[in-house]
Amino acid sequence: MMDMLKEMAMFAQVIESGSFSAAALQLGVNTSAVSRHVSRLEAHMGGRLLQRSTRSFALTELGKEVYAGCARLVQAARETQALAGSYSQSPTGIIRVSAPIVFGQVWLAPRLQGFLDTYPDVDIRLTLMDSTIDLIDEGVDLAIRISRELAPGLAARPLGKMRYVLVATPGYLRQHGNPSMPEELSAHRCIYLGYAAFGDQWAMQRGKQQCQVQVSTRLTINNSSAILAAVLAGGGIGLVPDFTAEAAIATGQVQVILPDWDFCEPYTGNIYAVYTPGKHLALKIRALIDYLLK
Structure with a gap:
């Protein structure tokens, strides 16, 4: 029974890792050892668990059912390990x-x-x-x-x-002006996350006052640190999470624009x-x- 438990754990690791070699690396053994344990489990189960080729494998119908049981076994082992850790005298x-x-x-x-x-x-x-x-x-x-x-x-x-904030460098604001209302953003270069669902249509609110403004941009980026870098280079007004700009705000490298305005959900x-x-x-x-x- 103990050997079979080990074989079940190795089989689950193969499926979760996606290959025998990746499972071997995770388990700290060689690939042939993993293959032998899976073969032994197949012998115990009385049927093939995997359809193998030189580059990949697929679960058989029996393999899918066996993997579900193996996954539950591994999860139970993890929970037991966590139980032991929860009663330790100190975190380890x-x-x-x-x-x-x-x-x-x-x-x-x-x-x-x-x-x-x-x-x-x-x-x-x-x-x-x-x-x-x-x-x-x-x-x-x-x-x-x-x-x-x-x-x-x-x-x-x-x-x-987390909330989004609009930031720009003092130099950019001296040259192009500091917006006092969201509608004025349409006259500025704005940089924002390219994958964001709201795109160039920004809904904002201040208390019960709400407005929607369409901004213009020549640059969108899929990373807020890179947006901040573009802002620091004088690229315009950037829309970033507050934690991204926290240090730059604290040192005065950038200023928050329209600080009393918030982006409407779901942008926070x-x-x-x-x-x-x-x-x-x-x-x-x-x-x-x-x-x-x-």
């Missing part, structure tokens, strides 16, 4: 963290060293990506997400709010620390969340 182990690229660069990464100094027995593996991942499939313990609503089936702690969101729900949250993860909240 590795925390795998995922965060949006720019938020991770400018806000999260600079704060992690303080956490590591506070908890010397904890290591962090931070991955920055803007795509939404499945925490279980990717083996992520904690994900930072900025969203109005979170997908069901996740536990989360709110870390704060909450910042969440997201994790897989369970009865027991590992002490290391709880410690990191608490640290970020401070």
Whole structure:
């Protein structure tokens, strides 16, 4: 039975990794060992679990059912491991963290060293990506997400709010003027996220007062740090998340334009620390969340 449990875990890792070689790398064994364990599991199950070719594989009908059971087994093992960590006297182990690229660069990464100094027995593996991942499939313990609503089936702690701000350099504003109303933005060069759903139609509000303005631009960028760099080069007025411009605002490199105006939803969101729900949250993860909240 113990050998079969090991074979089931290896089979699940093969499917999650996408190849035998990738699974071997994750498990720290050679590829032939992984292949032998999968073959033994097939013998136990009395049928083929994979249709293999030289470059890829596909799950058979039996393989799909067996993988579902193996995945539940692996998840139960992870929850048991987290249970052990939650009762430790102090946080220990590795925390795998995922965060949006720019938020991770400018806000999260600079704060992690303080956490590591506070908890010397904890290591962090931070991955920055803007795509939404499945925490279980990717083996992520904690994900930072900025969203109005979170997908069901996740536990989360709110870390704060994010709002968009308009910024420009003092030099640009001296040369082109400082807008006092949103309608004046149409006369300026504006830079914003190219993939944003709102495009060049910006809905803004101040209290109960609302307006919509169409802006003009010759430049859109899919990264807010790059937008700020273009603004610092005198490129115009940039629309960026507040955390992107925080340091530049503090040093006076840029000024906030129309600070009493907000972008209408959905152009703002909450910042969440997201994790897989369970009865027991590992002490290391709880410690990191608490640290970020401070």
